[in-house]
Amino acid sequence: MINRLFKVAIIGAGIGKNHLNAFNTQLDRFSVKYICDLDVDKANRLISNNNTKITEDYEEVLNDDEVDLIDICLPPDLHFEYVKKALEAGKHAICEKPLAGSLEEVDQLIKISKKTKKNIYPVFQYRFGKGTKQLNLLIESGLAGKPFVASLETYWNRDSNYYDVEWRGTWKGERGGAILGHAIHIHDLLTMIFGDIFSVYAKLSTRVNNIEVEDCAALSIQMQNGSLVTSSITLGAANDTSRLKFSFENLTATSGNSPYKPAEDTWSFEARKPNDQKKIDEVIGNVGNISSGYAGLFNEIANNLEGKKSNEVDLNDGRKSIEFVTAVYKSFNEDKNIILPIEKESIYYKSWIPKKYNKN
Numbered sequence: 001m002i003n004r005l006f007k008v009a010i011i012g013a014g015i016g017k018n019h020l021n022a023f024n025t026q027l028d029r030f031s032v033k034y035i036c037d038l039d040v041d042k043a044n045r046l047i048s049n050n051n052t053k054i055t056e057d058y059e060e061v062l063n064d065d066e067v068d069l070i071d072i073c074l075p076p077d078l079h080f081e082y083v084k085k086a087l088e089a090g091k092h093a094i095c096e097k098p099l100a101g102s103l104e105e106v107d108q109l110i111k112i113s114k115k116t117k118k119n120i121y122p123v124f125q126y127r128f129g130k131g132t133k134q135l136n137l138l139i140e141s142g143l144a145g146k147p148f149v150a151s152l153e154t155y156w157n158r159d160s161n162y163y164d165v166e167w168r169g170t171w172k173g174e175r176g177g178a179i180l181g182h183a184i185h186i187h188d189l190l191t192m193i194f195g196d197i198f199s200v201y202a203k204l205s206t207r208v209n210n211i212e213v214e215d216c217a218a219l220s221i222q223m224q225n226g227s228l229v230t231s232s233i234t235l236g237a238a239n240d241t242s243r244l245k246f247s248f249e250n251l252t253a254t255s256g257n258s259p260y261k262p263a264e265d266t267w268s269f270e271a272r273k274p275n276d277q278k279k280i281d282e283v284i285g286n287v288g289n290i291s292s293g294y295a296g297l298f299n300e301i302a303n304n305l306e307g308k309k310s311n312e313v314d315l316n317d318g319r320k321s322i323e324f325v326t327a328v329y330k331s332f333n334e335d336k337n338i339i340l341p342i343e344k345e346s347i348y349y350k351s352w353i354p355k356k357y358n359k360n
């Protein structure tokens, strides 16, 4: 079957560069018509052909009838407004993490998506790769059994140069610290593998850099399936590693140390009863090389837009991620175990940003 070609506009030429590279691995499905950035020279440095236009004017992109899909790669404080404008102009939107700055904003986006019948695809590219596919198959086949515990490590290294970019490290621009900006990926992976979160108790601290937001955290999490999880986070590690370890009734699954592509790394799946190892090895051996990272995500988005069977990240996933972030900040501020959901009546539903920084 012939695939449809979707015309894309990438807004923001920072991480937008990685998005462009991923779209370019699927030229039969995506054609990048625009890169839009206020810094036109930066945008120009990304392209090597004449098919992609550079513009600093978002309105030009919105008014172009040929554009199907707008890919928001802007600083976090602009996500809500730019996604909203994309949908209201009749385009589908992809949005880098975090999807929005509050649950209230996410719910507004859900309403706008329903009204305009245009989709919003939050970005969680860490989901896509061989290791997570193998683990999901082991769970689905019943070989993993009851989930017991997991430990998650986001040990990354960010020095003061990283915070030279104006929006980073601030409540106004970044909207949060390591919880919202960095460990958001590992917590998304957690929910993909262990399901929904029941409660969280959070300790946060700013210990590494001179910034407004947290850069270290220790979380104690209980899942709805009863399993228990610890998540340890720092932006002051000697190098960058992400590590996930899941203990099930019948096996223990351990990722490698790849910081930004954990699903693409080689995982170990070790049976508790040696006799089970053969069956486990058979299941994981059946997973070949699959499209991973951003390319894996965009491939699923194209499948979804074409009405094919798809495994994209959806608004429900995006909402869960923002609800968990909200619960973490509430837990830290109130020094309490927080049971989800966060109700609409909670002040945290509108914003988790400390009052003195929350002047819109």
Ligand SMILES: NC(=O)c1ccc[n+]([C@@H]2O[C@H](COP(=O)([O-])OP(=O)(O)OC[C@H]3O[C@@H](n4cnc5c(N)ncnc54)[C@H](O)[C@@H]3O)[C@@H](O)[C@H]2O)c1
Pocket: 011, 012, 013, 014, 015, 016, 036, 037, 038, 039, 042, 056, 058, 073, 074, 075, 076, 078, 096, 097, 098, 123, 125, 165, 181
């Ligand atoms: N999924 C991931 O692994 C991942 C990795 C890095 C960053 N991100 C996310 O991507 C987003 C962007 O991060 P970044 O590191 O690329 O930031 P960045 O500051 O490097 O790049 C953002 C770009 O947006 C441009 N810009 C700012 N305001 C604009 C406007 N109004 N119109 C057009 N262009 C504008 C800037 O000139 C800049 O080039 C953030 O939300 C960040 O959290 C995600």
